[in-house]
Amino acid sequence: xxxxxxxxxxxxxxxxxxxxxxxGAVLHLADLHSSLADPMMDTMNFLNEVVMTYPEAISFAxxxxxxxxxxxxxxxTDLRRFLDHLSARGRSAxxxxxxxxxxxxxxxxxxxxxxxxxxxxxxxDVPPESIVVTVGCQEAMFLTLRALLSxxxxxxxxxxxxxxxxxxxxxxxxxxxxxxxxxDDGLSCADLEAAILAERVRGRxxxxxxxxxDYSNPSGVTMSLSARRELLDLADRLDxxxxxxxxxxxxxxxxxxxxxxxxxxRRRVIHLGSYAKSLFPGARVGYAIADQPVLxxxxxxxxxxxxxxxxxxxxTVNTPALTQAVVAGALLSCDGRLSELSSEPSAHYGGTxxxxxxxxxxxxxxxxxxxxxxxxxxxxxxxxxxxxxPFRADNAALGRSARDFGVIWTxxxxxxxxxxxxxxxxxxxxxxxxxxxxxGLERLARFVDAEVAAVRSHA
Amino acid sequence: xxxxxxxxxxxxxxxxxxxxxxxGAVLHLADLHSSLADPMMDTMNFLNEVVMTYPEAISFAxxxxxxxxxxxxxxxTDLRRFLDHLSARGRSAxxxxxxxxxxxxxxxxxxxxxxxxxxxxxxxDVPPESIVVTVGCQEAMFLTLRALLSxxxxxxxxxxxxxxxxxxxxxxxxxxxxxxxxxDDGLSCADLEAAILAERVRGRxxxxxxxxxDYSNPSGVTMSLSARRELLDLADRLDxxxxxxxxxxxxxxxxxxxxxxxxxxRRRVIHLGSYAKSLFPGARVGYAIADQPVLxxxxxxxxxxxxxxxxxxxxTVNTPALTQAVVAGALLSCDGRLSELSSEPSAHYGGTxxxxxxxxxxxxxxxxxxxxxxxxxxxxxxxxxxxxxPFRADNAALGRSARDFGVIWTxxxxxxxxxxxxxxxxxxxxxxxxxxxxxGLERLARFVDAEVAAVRSHA
Numbered sequence: 019x020x021x022x023x024x025x026x027x028x029x030x031x032x033x034x035x036x037x038x039x040x041x042g043a044v045l046h047l048a049d050l051h052s053s054l055a056d057p058m059m060d061t062m063n064f065l066n067e068v069v070m071t072y073p074e075a076i077s078f079a080x081x082x083x084x085x086x087x088x089x090x091x092x093x094x095t096d097l098r099r100f101l102d103h104l105s106a107r108g109r110s111a112x113x114x115x116x117x118x119x120x121x122x123x124x125x126x127x128x129x130x131x132x133x134x135x136x137x138x139x140x141x142x143d144v145p146p147e148s149i150v151v152t153v154g155c156q157e158a159m160f161l162t163l164r165a166l167l168s169x170x171x172x173x174x175x176x177x178x179x180x181x182x183x184x185x186x187x188x189x190x191x192x193x194x195x196x197x198x199x200x201x202d203d204g205l206s207c208a209d210l211e212a213a214i215l216a217e218r219v220r221g222r223x224x225x226x227x228x229x230x231x232d233y234s235n236p237s238g239v240t241m242s243l244s245a246r247r248e249l250l251d252l253a254d255r256l257d258x259x260x261x262x263x264x265x266x267x268x269x270x271x272x273x274x275x276x277x278x279x280x281x282x283x284r285r286r287v288i289h290l291g292s293y294a295k296s297l298f299p300g301a302r303v304g305y306a307i308a309d310q311p312v313l314x315x316x317x318x319x320x321x322x323x324x325x326x327x328x329x330x331x332x333x334t335v336n337t338p339a340l341t342q343a344v345v346a347g348a349l350l351s352c353d354g355r356l357s358e359l360s361s362e363p364s365a366h367y368g369g370t371x372x373x374x375x376x377x378x379x380x381x382x383x384x385x386x387x388x389x390x391x392x393x394x395x396x397x398x399x400x401x402x403x404x405x406x407x408p409f410r411a412d413n414a415a416l417g418r419s420a421r422d423f424g425v426i427w428t429x430x431x432x433x434x435x436x437x438x439x440x441x442x443x444x445x446x447x448x449x450x451x452x453x454x455x456x457x458g459l460e461r462l463a464r465f466v467d468a469e470v471a472a473v474r475s476h477a
Numbered sequence: 478x479x480x481x482x483x484x485x486x487x488x489x490x491x492x493x494x495x496x497x498x499x500x501g502a503v504l505h506l507a508d509l510h511s512s513l514a515d516p517m518m519d520t521m522n523f524l525n526e527v528v529m530t531y532p533e534a535i536s537f538a539x540x541x542x543x544x545x546x547x548x549x550x551x552x553x554t555d556l557r558r559f560l561d562h563l564s565a566r567g568r569s570a571x572x573x574x575x576x577x578x579x580x581x582x583x584x585x586x587x588x589x590x591x592x593x594x595x596x597x598x599x600x601x602d603v604p605p606e607s608i609v610v611t612v613g614c615q616e617a618m619f620l621t622l623r624a625l626l627s628x629x630x631x632x633x634x635x636x637x638x639x640x641x642x643x644x645x646x647x648x649x650x651x652x653x654x655x656x657x658x659x660x661d662d663g664l665s666c667a668d669l670e671a672a673i674l675a676e677r678v679r680g681r682x683x684x685x686x687x688x689x690x691d692y693s694n695p696s697g698v699t700m701s702l703s704a705r706r707e708l709l710d711l712a713d714r715l716d717x718x719x720x721x722x723x724x725x726x727x728x729x730x731x732x733x734x735x736x737x738x739x740x741x742x743r744r745r746v747i748h749l750g751s752y753a754k755s756l757f758p759g760a761r762v763g764y765a766i767a768d769q770p771v772l773x774x775x776x777x778x779x780x781x782x783x784x785x786x787x788x789x790x791x792x793t794v795n796t797p798a799l800t801q802a803v804v805a806g807a808l809l810s811c812d813g814r815l816s817e818l819s820s821e822p823s824a825h826y827g828g829t830x831x832x833x834x835x836x837x838x839x840x841x842x843x844x845x846x847x848x849x850x851x852x853x854x855x856x857x858x859x860x861x862x863x864x865x866x867p868f869r870a871d872n873a874a875l876g877r878s879a880r881d882f883g884v885i886w887t888x889x890x891x892x893x894x895x896x897x898x899x900x901x902x903x904x905x906x907x908x909x910x911x912x913x914x915x916x917g918l919e920r921l922a923r924f925v926d927a928e929v930a931a932v933r934s935h936a
Binding site for chain 2: 117166187319
């Protein structure tokens, strides 16, 4: 085979990649899908470049889990545990082999274990048939938006600031996004209702609201229980769906508020799940709970989950059995109680958040805080908090921060799809060790002081 | 945590899933994305239902690999081999762990090994930077179409019949597809040129042509070397790209013709790769080679692969490190020469194809073949062949075949996006054992005889 090719490969004067750009196909960004020319893409690239240019800088940017809890042998153990589980459930050796090696059902092979875990951990009681296992929560977002946003009049409502994964997915689908400014205590139902009604006046169809009720990315804000109930009532009254994303709950300390889905009595909630934080991101296993009945020409035609699985069959066919197996093995190891399995990480992340908050108190003592015009919120869990500063926390400021002070953070403006957040900074608390936190916050304080001084000298 | 939830879970009168459809959110298929109401979806469901209703029937429908070559321990061995490889290349234990557990680069972590394998196996010489590792070849299709089809005037050209994965992906993107009837010896460049020019006359922009040059799914046809060269010239002359998909080459016996990509001197080809047949489908690892330079405002801005990776970051973030690691371990085990690793499967599939062709000769002896109006093509490899029959091989006929004769096949009409193929049957040769093949073909011959007789009695 390679013989044929080595002959044909050498007949040209030079391989294609060595020829000048003008002598073959050249594409123009403007001719590719418009999402690729979105300024947001460049903005994100800037952050990546800053991180690469200043490798010694302490970074409060990445929302990655801490790596101290990862053990390679655990993967082998979890995989074997799931295979043993299949055998114990009466599957023949050939069936077990087929499960791991062949194409599988688009909706996934561990839906029963996920459903059990949701009952044990979250009081979410849904049938396995309402679950679709996805390649990370990101694919669950993409499938959900593709199903719900069917035409140019359809609108997705998102808080501002908002997780870029959902707005990015909407962008790929040329879907319309309408933003609702988030308040200090989270999304306000009154604001949301006004936004929904305004979209209707414009002749559009608001389909769903995306929300991270617990320790939101990027702001760190958690919705109160009463706000959750109000949001569910509003969704029912105005006939919209809620897309609930909550990756940080199970790695946050203490008792959590109920998810929207566990409070959902009228199937208003599509719950998106992630194992990226409770197990590990590299697994790329997430899921959607979509228990809404779908009618076809007035007759029952399955659940929304079935429709998501159909879409998935044209995107990734099915989530790799291997990664589902490793996640299943971990779920089996704790009888589905991920909250128990992740008690140590929860305590760790809670501790890191606390040490960042304490570090901020030290770095910006309360007597000088008002004078400096600096404030922050104080999440009790999750990976992020919001720092407010009296200067423009833009890419230029980020560049100065990295170059002159050795500290990196994320401009909150990255997360506002229609502008805003110019004076906000997202600090991630998940990835750093305690020693780095203290040093990083000292550097941050010096950077902030320099910026405040610069603003005043201009004023 | 579960305490809180068990309280809230029990406050409602009944869990949402037990309430009647009318008492909560109910969705209407007509309100969801139009791809979900595509008649093709129901058609495919019909085949699945037939398979489930008649489990004893012998099925020539599934294009799955044969399972006899799969060994579970191989996965563990391959995974360890890749981890050892990383260590041997100087990665620390922490770095190896991070590679497996953390988020990774969207373009993948085994691009260098894939590039080496492509040089060894296929004479395709591209830099690792031009490769994006995907969740199966299906995601590579989706990324490529999303990048290239940016507006309502953009057109993808496909042969008819055509693999449903590509037309399904286009459907999800509301992208326009234009079909070119495939001839007995494959896609004709003259037909393609006429179709491209006709689209231009309509004011549209033909962007790319999808083609499976080797042992096409569904027809089994292979393009000649001269047709490949002609196709590359045509693409260059008319300024379109070729999307080459070739999953069956490495599991087909004998010397293969060169891929379009190995003949490509002007970067006209985006090559989509799959390990589903050469390794195993459950890995869900594929890739795209997209070495086309992209200009932004006239200046070099990387390769098309970079743009595909950006899109991927909003669909699956990255291909699971675990599945990439297993594929990498397999590539390392044979110095990238998958053609050697899969020499046994190649011989097997070649043998099965031969036995189906010999079985057809016996089932439809040449003296009666013309009289019966039955014919077929004779691929030398791949998973599929086309059987032509003098009656409508539609779902009703498939139902009779399964119920009355215990044999299942795929109507070729499923693969014609704009109609056609009513007298065609796709026979898959990959999955069955020799004993099943003979019995299945006997049943098929009896079914065909009954249908021919029925047509004649009506005539």
